[in-house]
Amino acid sequence: MQIHFIAIGGSAMHNLALALHHKGYTITGSDDVIFEPSRSRLDDKGLLPETFGWFPEKIHAGLDAVILGMHAKADNPELLKAKELGLTIYSYPEFLYEQSKNKTRVVIGGSHGKTTITSMILHVLNYHNKPVDYMVGAQLDGFDRMVHLTEENDFIVLEGDEYLSSPIDRRPKFHLYKPNIALLSGIAWDHINVFPTFENYVEQFQIFVDSIVKGGSITYNEEDPEVKKIVEASGNAIRKLPYRTPAYSVENGQTLLETPEGPMPIEVFGKHNLSNLAGAKWICQNMGVDEDDFYEAIATFTGASKRLEKIAENKTSVAYKDFAHSPSKVAATTNAVKEQYPDRKLIACLELHTYSSFNAEFLKEYKGALNAADQAVVFYLPESVKIKKLKEVTPKQISDAFERDDLQIFTDAASFQKFLFDQKFDNSILLLMSSGNYGGLNLNEFTKHFTR
CATH class of the missing domain: 3.90.190.20 (Mur ligase, C-terminal domain)
Structure with a gap:
């Protein structure tokens, strides 16, 4: 496939471009400014635009699709040309769904904790050599990119962001993934430029829970009152699996997690991270990782980039x-x-x-x-x-x-x-x-x- 990225330099966009290049697609892109590390990573694979700016001549009938990033404006000249030619235009989340509609989609949502939980899940699966497709919002140790897409993997793990999909698609990203397995970690008002009231913000999570495929499951933080209320009120025909912060202690600056085998030292700390760990454990078990294997792997997790x-x-x-x-x-x-x-x-x-x-x-x-x-x-x-x-x-x-x-x-x-x-x-x-x-x-x- 031949795909063009409008605003290729974004953190998420350039990782998707790298993933599709790795998959064998022909990738082109444009942007008006690209900062590090996106710039060097694109340049290393020959994907850095020769000149910054927007060039309608890059848009032609031979393109299979155009992917539109949030950094672009609705009147972007390349976007207007793509519309004029009747090309297929995807937002970032729309394209991820398109790539994963025949896979089991695992989506991690919540106002906070979603990057860490997604990172924990991927760390555990990687530790046990269980290959999956993924998209996560941080660079992880042992992973080349923040996005990985294949034809053969059965699962895809997606960090479910509630922010808007693109300049021409005002739906929150996580409304588009239609998860088979979902997690909701917490709800605390954010992005007020898009969701001006708390009620409007909460509604987005209600829609997310209702978007889960019938017969699927929602693992949810029952210690968060808004999460508990939304999940338990949903009439969607899904399994509802609550989790809560596990028992732990802190001794001499070391956090010890209580497990069936006794206290286990872990690298991450804080009540919120222990809660994240509990959610990640249930998702991993839904994906076929038993409890003992989860504990063995999570003991070596040092955290997501930029998180503590x-x-x-x-x-x-x-x-x-x-x-x-x-x-x-x-x-x-x-x-x-x-x-x-x-x-x-x-x-x-x-x-x-x-x-x-x-x-x-x-x-x-x-x-x-x-x-x-x-x-x-x-x-x-x-x-x-x-x-x-x-x-x-x-x-x-x-x-x-x-x-x-x-x-x-x-x-x-x-x-x-x-x-x-x-x-x-x-x-x-x-x-x-x-x-x-x-x-x-x-x-x-x-x-x-x-x-x-």
Whole structure:
């Protein structure tokens, strides 16, 4: 097949392009800007566009399909040409479904935890040499790409994102996969630029549960009240399999998971990650992995990229970075680190930079999110608010939202970075939370400083 990607440089899009190239398809693509690591990875396979920009002449009748990324606009000249020629145009999730409609589709959904749960499942299957197709939102150790597609594998494991499918398809991605086996980890309001009310957001998960193939199953976190309510109210003819956080303990900075064979040390930590592990275990068992084999494999799982990733360590202190940015993720991550290191000072730094986090009403959702930290810091750039064409957000609004009088707030990158480099990290844990880059912080330079 010959396929053209409009906006090939995105994290998900370039991985799909690499997967299809690996499968033997002929791939072309365009984008107006491509950052690392997408740029080097595409270049390595000869898929990097020679010139950045949009070129309608790349669209021709010989194409079997065009895949449209979210980065493109609805008036993209290549998209308009594809429509004019009557070509088949897929969104990213539509194409994944097309590639997997004859497979058993395993879809992991939820506001939080879905990348980690998907990663855990893939780690266990890989450990036991059980080949599957997959799409996951993080780069994993032992895997070449975030997407893998074959003709022969029976299963495909898909991370089910609730964000929109494409500029011309406003359906959430996970509505298109029609799972045979599904998991729902938790629901906490997010993406308010698309789902302006909590009720509207929750409705997307109701549709997801109802989209499960009849006779299929939903493994769900019964400790989350919204998840429990949605799943148990669904009239879909599916099996409903609840899970909850397993028993565990923390001793001298080591998390021990209770198993039928006794306490087992594991590499990940925090209540939310233990809950994720319980969900992953039930999905793996649905896919033919027995409990003992699951425990053997999960003991070696060190975490998904950018999720509680240890970036530096010295004799008395440790630094982590985490992708957490929504209120529920920030609270879960901060609590997890404090539980793991109760006798050390926790310095938690959060960067606000998403559309939702700059909304005055949504900011209130952060109430108490940093309470577990001994020292709490919020960093944001007022320029980012202006770029998003939102109303000004003031430090007082942020302080009031978190309801923490001693909250330190930085509004320029230089001051925040000076604060970090001036800290004496004795018997401390530093936690950097953001889906951004902390105002251009040079992490390599900082980790060298931290380990001195």
